Amino acid sequence: MDHKILRTTRELIEEVGYQALTVDQVAARAGVGKAAIYRRYASKAEMAFAATAHGQWPPPLTDTGSLHGDLLALVRAFHVPMAAPPARHLVPALIGELAANPELDARFQDTFLAAEQTSFAEIIERAVARGELAGPVDPAIAHLLLLGPLATALYIHNRPVDEAMITDLAAAATAGITALADQRRSGHDGPR
Known part of the structure; x- marks a missing residue:
């Protein structure tokens, strides 16, 4: 049933767009009751995000044997669903809903971002x-x-993200994380 709800949600987002999407439409096309959807997702926004940007989340972690390799594998895994057309249409609208709805924002923080x-x-x-x-x-x-720079490139700058950019993002994140660890070890938190 979960797969059917998410697949139907993706299809409808592609057909009618996120703004016109309703839980009633998803329930009718998926052949499930609205209650079944609301047991799984607190809102249309959460359902749509799970269907488009999050997919099977979090992605399985690959232990590549290095920090850079692990970050590169992770950013590649995130890029695929984040760059898909439904997610590129949904995420900017979702950000607006999160800003306007503290309860939805808290649930988003406690589920997707926590994972x-x-x-x-x-x-x-x-x-x-x-x-x-x-x-x-x-x-x-x-x-x-x-992931901040990846989201910015996709959703704010509307740039295509290719393998070279993904590799650069992983390298920059590796350098930044390493510098923060070194800074904390030396007792200097640096400017805030």
């Missing part, structure tokens, strides 16, 4: 264990360093 930051925490822990990082770094900051 993403858990992935970053695991990558950082592995890098510390391998001796690549001088110490831990806040997973929320690592998340911003890698």
